[in-house]
Amino acid sequence: MLGHFGGCRRAREGEIEDRGGITDPQLYASQFGVKLGAFRDQGLDVTIENFHAGGSKSAAGAGRRFDRRDSRLPESRHSDAGAGLAFGKFLELATSDKIWQAVAAACLTYVGRTMIDDIDKALDWEGHRLDCALCEHLALSETGGCRLKHACVNERCPGSIERFFERNPDLADGYLSHPHCEVRAIAAKFAKVSLLPSLINDPNEKVQWNAILRLPRSYALQLRKHPRPELRRRVATLLDGEELLSMASDEYYYVRLVVASRIEPILLPQMMNDEEAEVRRVVARRIPNEWLLGMIDDRDASVRLEIAQRLSVQVVSLLQHDPDWRIRYEVASRAPMAQIFSLVHDPHSLVREVASSRIAEDRR
Structure with a gap:
């Protein structure tokens, strides 16, 4: 069958x-x-x-x-x-x-x-078939220093290139100007640090990043205005305090997002009016308390909610008429008893419930 x-x-x-x-x-x-x-x-x-x-x-x-x-x-x-x-x-x-x-x-x-x-088919970065007999590192294959399709600097596979340099880190210096960017990027992880400054201006951002990770912070400062936003975002993760000030107005919001999460809180007021709500939310979480009232009228409800959750019991009632029920709920949950009576008649059931519950409990 x-x-x-x-x-x-x-x-x-x-x-x-x-x-x-x-x-x-x-x-x-x-x-x-x-x-x-x-x-x-x-x-x-x-x-x-x-x-x-x-x-x-x-x-x-x-x-x-x-x-x-x-x-x-x-x-x-x-x-x-x-x-x-x-x-x-x-x-x-x-x-x-x-x-x-x-x-x-x-x-x-x-x-x-x-x-x-x-x-x-072992191919180089240009798609040509490789022949070990023509390689300058042929002797290394006899000692396990390289192996085609596994640890070879001439292959187009990044993993194979990396394994080659892991076995032969002393050869990395000679590959910092290789025409294939993947070879340069991986060589930058193994080469002498003294040779890496020349890679700061490399046309490939992966090469630049691998060099920056091993160089003093002063080199990262040079890339704060790099034309590629992703590299700027990465650079921002390496900087702190006033080093980030010039990036607080970066044209890409995800760069500013990193800045808002890392810059000193006392420097955050200049980002209170950022055009992106996500950035302002981070600002609302970290800004010093004395600046919170300056954001209670933010145009985005999620930002105002962050502010409401941080405001003291004495002033949170300033938001009791907020159009967003989540913020009114925060007020009903935390504001002084005398200031939540109007919320017993709130349009939203959860706000009414928490206000009524608190008042009833207070009367017992």
């Missing part, structure tokens, strides 16, 4: 369990290209003769076919999205029953080939 994988229905000693999905073996075979032959497993004869990669016609067209007993696998690329969907379905269900392991094996073999096709 033929079984099928992908939905799937299992036939075992006359018992059929329907798992949903495709319930006809022939339909499955035509749609996903898995042909079941015969081998014996718990009373059911099953054999995988071939595997059709490519999924359904709607997903990936005709796809490609190979016999799992044939070592000559077809060339493929992982850009075949339909095949990827079919593989995912195969793997999801194949491992749940021993009877489908043959399908999983065929699938894994093909997927493995599909996904590592390019990795099998």
